[in-house]
Amino acid sequence: MASPTTTHPPKGLEGVVATTSRICFIDGDRGVLAYRGIDIHELARRSNFEETCYLSWFGKLPTHRELHQLRDQLAEERKLDASIIALLRAAPRHALPMDVLRTAVSALSFYDPQEKNNERTANIDKAIRLTSQIAMIVATYDRIRKGLQLVEPDRSRSHAANFLLMLNGRSPSVTAERALDIALILHADHELNASTFAARVTAATLSDMHSAITSAIGALKGPLHGGANEAVFHVLQAIDASGADPVGYVKEMLAQKKKIPGFGHRVYHTEDPRATHLRAMSRELGDSSGQGKWFEISHKIEEFLKAEKKLNANVDFYSASTYHTLGIDVDLFTPVFAVSRISGWTAHVIEQLDDNRLIRPRADYLGPKYPAPYIPIDQR
Amino acid sequence: MASPTTTHPPKGLEGVVATTSRICFIDGDRGVLAYRGIDIHELARRSNFEETCYLSWFGKLPTHRELHQLRDQLAEERKLDASIIALLRAAPRHALPMDVLRTAVSALSFYDPQEKNNERTANIDKAIRLTSQIAMIVATYDRIRKGLQLVEPDRSRSHAANFLLMLNGRSPSVTAERALDIALILHADHELNASTFAARVTAATLSDMHSAITSAIGALKGPLHGGANEAVFHVLQAIDASGADPVGYVKEMLAQKKKIPGFGHRVYHTEDPRATHLRAMSRELGDSSGQGKWFEISHKIEEFLKAEKKLNANVDFYSASTYHTLGIDVDLFTPVFAVSRISGWTAHVIEQLDDNRLIRPRADYLGPKYPAPYIPIDQR
Numbered sequence: 001m002a003s004p005t006t007t008h009p010p011k012g013l014e015g016v017v018a019t020t021s022r023i024c025f026i027d028g029d030r031g032v033l034a035y036r037g038i039d040i041h042e043l044a045r046r047s048n049f050e051e052t053c054y055l056s057w058f059g060k061l062p063t064h065r066e067l068h069q070l071r072d073q074l075a076e077e078r079k080l081d082a083s084i085i086a087l088l089r090a091a092p093r094h095a096l097p098m099d100v101l102r103t104a105v106s107a108l109s110f111y112d113p114q115e116k117n118n119e120r121t122a123n124i125d126k127a128i129r130l131t132s133q134i135a136m137i138v139a140t141y142d143r144i145r146k147g148l149q150l151v152e153p154d155r156s157r158s159h160a161a162n163f164l165l166m167l168n169g170r171s172p173s174v175t176a177e178r179a180l181d182i183a184l185i186l187h188a189d190h191e192l193n194a195s196t197f198a199a200r201v202t203a204a205t206l207s208d209m210h211s212a213i214t215s216a217i218g219a220l221k222g223p224l225h226g227g228a229n230e231a232v233f234h235v236l237q238a239i240d241a242s243g244a245d246p247v248g249y250v251k252e253m254l255a256q257k258k259k260i261p262g263f264g265h266r267v268y269h270t271e272d273p274r275a276t277h278l279r280a281m282s283r284e285l286g287d288s289s290g291q292g293k294w295f296e297i298s299h300k301i302e303e304f305l306k307a308e309k310k311l312n313a314n315v316d317f318y319s320a321s322t323y324h325t326l327g328i329d330v331d332l333f334t335p336v337f338a339v340s341r342i343s344g345w346t347a348h349v350i351e352q353l354d355d356n357r358l359i360r361p362r363a364d365y366l367g368p369k370y371p372a373p374y375i376p377i378d379q380r
Numbered sequence: 381m382a383s384p385t386t387t388h389p390p391k392g393l394e395g396v397v398a399t400t401s402r403i404c405f406i407d408g409d410r411g412v413l414a415y416r417g418i419d420i421h422e423l424a425r426r427s428n429f430e431e432t433c434y435l436s437w438f439g440k441l442p443t444h445r446e447l448h449q450l451r452d453q454l455a456e457e458r459k460l461d462a463s464i465i466a467l468l469r470a471a472p473r474h475a476l477p478m479d480v481l482r483t484a485v486s487a488l489s490f491y492d493p494q495e496k497n498n499e500r501t502a503n504i505d506k507a508i509r510l511t512s513q514i515a516m517i518v519a520t521y522d523r524i525r526k527g528l529q530l531v532e533p534d535r536s537r538s539h540a541a542n543f544l545l546m547l548n549g550r551s552p553s554v555t556a557e558r559a560l561d562i563a564l565i566l567h568a569d570h571e572l573n574a575s576t577f578a579a580r581v582t583a584a585t586l587s588d589m590h591s592a593i594t595s596a597i598g599a600l601k602g603p604l605h606g607g608a609n610e611a612v613f614h615v616l617q618a619i620d621a622s623g624a625d626p627v628g629y630v631k632e633m634l635a636q637k638k639k640i641p642g643f644g645h646r647v648y649h650t651e652d653p654r655a656t657h658l659r660a661m662s663r664e665l666g667d668s669s670g671q672g673k674w675f676e677i678s679h680k681i682e683e684f685l686k687a688e689k690k691l692n693a694n695v696d697f698y699s700a701s702t703y704h705t706l707g708i709d710v711d712l713f714t715p716v717f718a719v720s721r722i723s724g725w726t727a728h729v730i731e732q733l734d735d736n737r738l739i740r741p742r743a744d745y746l747g748p749k750y751p752a753p754y755i756p757i758d759q760r
Contacts, residue, residue, distance in 0.1 A: 008397045009396065009397065009398075011399070011737040012584065012737035012738050012739050012740060013393075013396075013398055013739055013740065013741035014737075014740065014741075015741075015742060016389065016393075016396065016741045016742065017388045017389065017741065017742050017743065017744045018389075018393055018741035018742070018743065019391070019743050019744070020743060020744045020745075020746045021743035021744070021745060021746065021747070022745070022746050022747030022748075023747060024743070024745070024747075025745045025747060025750045026745075027750075032750065034750045034751065034752070036747055036748055036752065037747055037748030037749055037750050037751065037752030038748075038751070038752045038753070038754050039750070039751050039754075042751075042754035043754065046754055046756070047754070051757075059747075059748075061754070061755060061757070061760055062757075062760070063757070063760050064757055064758075064760075067757065083470055083472075086470070087467070087470075087487075090463055090466070090467075091487075091490055092463075092490050092491070095489075095490040096489075096495070096496075099486070099489045099490060099495075099590070099591075100490075102486050102591065102594060103483060103486040103487045103489075103490075106479070106482050106483040106486050106594065106598075107467075107471075107483045109475075109476075109479045109483075110471055110472050110475040110479060110480075110483075111472070115476070115479075116476075191742065191743050191745075192740065192741050192742055192743045193740060194581060194582075194584065194585045194738055194739060194740050195585070197581055197739065197740065197741060198578055198581045198582050198595055201574060201577055201578045201581055201599060202574075202578050202595060202598045202599040202602075203602075204392065204574065204602070204604070205574045205575070205599050205600070205601070205602025205603070205604045205605035205606075205607070206602040206603050206604045206607075207598055207599060207600075207601040207602035207605075207607075208601070210479070210598075211478075211479075211482065211597075211598030211599070211601055211602075212598065214482060214486065214594055214595070214598050215578055215582060215594070215595035215598050215599065217591075218486075218582045218587055218590075218591030218592065218594050218595050219581060219582040219585050219587060219591070219595065220585070220587075221585070221587040221588070221591055222582075222583075222584075222585025222586040222587035222591075223585070223586045224584070224585045224586050224738045225585035225587075225738070226585075227585070227586075227587075266738070266740055267740075267742075357391040357392035357394075358392050358574055358604045358605070358646070359392050359393055359574060359577065360392060360393065360394070360572065360573060360574050360577065360646055360647075361393035361394075361395075361396045361397065361398035361572050361577060362395060362396065362397050362398065362571065362572055362647075363397065363398065363399050363400060363401035363404070363571050363572045364397045364399070364400045364401070365400075365401060365402070365404070365405045365406075365571075366400045366401065366402050367401070367402030367403060367404075367405060367416055367417055367439075368402075368416055368417030368418075368439075369417055370405045370407075370412065370414045370417050370419070371414065371417065371418070371419050371422075372414070372416065372417030372418045373418070374418050374419075374422035374423065374426055374427070374441070375441060376426070377431075377441070377442075377443070377444060377447065378444075380441055380442070380443050380444075
């Protein structure tokens with residue numbers, strides 16, 4: 001390539017700093033994840049999803065009054081335009097939930113009261129609105145595809161409890177509500193993961209919030225990203241259905257050179273700090289619901305891979321058994337990831353626009369040498 | 381940031397090589413653009429959009445038979461599911477065409493016969509299908525929003541002629557068909573522009589073609605990318621409506637520190653090679669249609685900015701007057717960009733998947749120092 005380029009980094013921009021950010025701190029060597037400097041373990045133990053959203057968007061923990069106000073706004077936005085519900089009803093039954101979510105979020109732009117406003121304050125309003133709406137779309141579409149009656153949102157409940165209510169049609173237990181709340185905290189942000197990066201690349205053309213989030217949902221769908229927790233559960237199901245010994249099953253997968261989903265991470269070289277809490281929740285939910293087998297299978301796999309292969313469980317591994325025990329279908333695992341990650345995506349879009357520059361890298365051209373001849377069609 | 385990183389490149393990944401590619405060669409210093417090594421000037425003079433699509437997807441110029449077959453496939457796919465037309469009809473009249481296009485392309489995934497197949501051959505079929513469908517969506521939505529009767533596709537015509545027929549409801553002149561055909565060739569690909577990069581970031585999670593193209597459309601919408609030709613026409617309109625002297629108007633914009641849309645490019649340091657042909661087409665269409673004023677205003681602006689400011693017109697500048705003269709509304713300029721760029725986007729997605737690695741860069745963390753305390757809410 002004749003134009004000047006400064007760097008030829010490794011594939012996938014691994015290790016390349018694409019931007020500065022004040023949102024998420026990761027130390028992959030020490031297994032540290034922090035939002036706005038606050039350790040994820042502190043947040044998982046003591047915070048809640050709404051507070052985590054505030055922290056992501058505003059860069060500080062809210063006062064009582066600020067948290068109250070945000071909860072009210074999130075609850076207020078628990079409504080979907082009738083056209084969006086019609087769109088969900090019109091989707092064919094075989095449509096993938098992530099495709100439906102991506103389409104519905106794209107369509108939300110038609111009804112956004114601030115559609116043409118790309119200013120910071122408008123984008124914070126959109127972040128709040130999208131956080132409410134994405135949860136509603138996921139729960140509503142699941143009811144529709146199962147032929148179940150839609151459940152009205154309950155504006156007095158937490159984000160996690162309202163989602164489980166609208167999804168399952170019954171009040172969640174305190175344990176279930178807290179488990180989902182923690183899962184939402186843990187998945188809220190993860191620096192420049194692929195979906196967040198897709199959102200920032202899109203936003204950096206000065207497109208709009210809905211375009212950026214639509215891009216993110218499309219990227220999250222992939223099995224190398226959000227789709228991984230689905231793959232984990234398919235392994236657990238296969239073990240359960242066949243009655244196989246979990247360790248034997250995984251050994252066989254390894255012998256066949258198959259990758260075990262839910263293990264290893266490009267950034268963490270130690271335990272994924274999110275796995276710690278998801279493991280505990282998986283165990284607790286299993287115990288309290290009488291569905292302990294999913295945790296047990298998972299735990300045996302983890303013990304074996306850690307001891308024998310030095311492989312660490314990542315965020316996806318125990319979210320599979322946790323979500324299943326919460327009554328979430330396997331093909332909703334990735335949509336539920338989006339229900340949480342919307343908080344981080346929107347925070348990153350807002351940050352990108354605070355000090356924007358078009359994200360436009362170069363390619364190293366390896367094709368036919370220029371100038372290649374244009375051979376007329378009769379001579380080809 | 382404690383994790384090892386190799387590079388801290390400039391903002392926006394400027395000059396950073398994000399991938400290798402065999403599709404598009406750009407030499408910004410010499411003003412060279414080539415697809416698969418063939419100079420854009422050769423293609424603009426001697427090729428056509430369908431042949432350019434073949435070149436993008438298959439890496440070589442087609443034989444008679446291969447071109448014939450591709451034309452047949454593109455024509456065969458000139459159909460939209462009734463649900464997609466219903467979705468276009470359901471969009472509120474104020475919805476932005478790019479938002480509608482993004483949503484409709486996302487929804488196309490529901491009806492794609494190969495939705496769950498992410499293999500190379502399936503993705504080439506999807507590229508062909510999407511190329512036909514995007515043109516139809518843009519034309520069909522424009523008719524719907526204007527309350528006009530839909531025009532049936534004509535499978536015997538070229539891609540360009542069929543689009544103009546479906547959009548305007550009448551057979552285009554030979555000059556108009558060729559003008560759009562050349563515009564489609566010129567816009568077909570441009571290496572790792574922001575929308576193509578968004579498509580590759582999305583595809584690299586092993587998500588699917590429709591997700592990747594939906595991301596690309598969202599990115600193209602931005603005024604720093606595809607949206608720029610709309611901004612050019614708004615300037616031309618303002619000059620025409622006020623009767624101002626074009627040079628005086630632009631001088632006033634510069635005095636107010638306003639950027640003149642359609643000039644300068646991150647990659648080209650000389651004339652954008654695409655501008656050469658768009659200038660000629662703008663002039664020719666103006667002459668043949670009796671709407672010469674748009675070319676004249678444009679040309680005066682270009683002469684002045686080149687002489688006084690050493691600014692070069694880019695691809696967007698003369699596409700504005702060209703598209704307007706073709707009967708394309710200003711808010712369809714960016715959708716028409718997508719009608720062409722779909723060929724490049726899909727070629728890049730296919731190339732990405734041929735040798736994939738997740739695109740996941742890092743951020744340089746500048747936020748509150750870790751570990752920041754979690755202060756209980758009562759003490760905030």
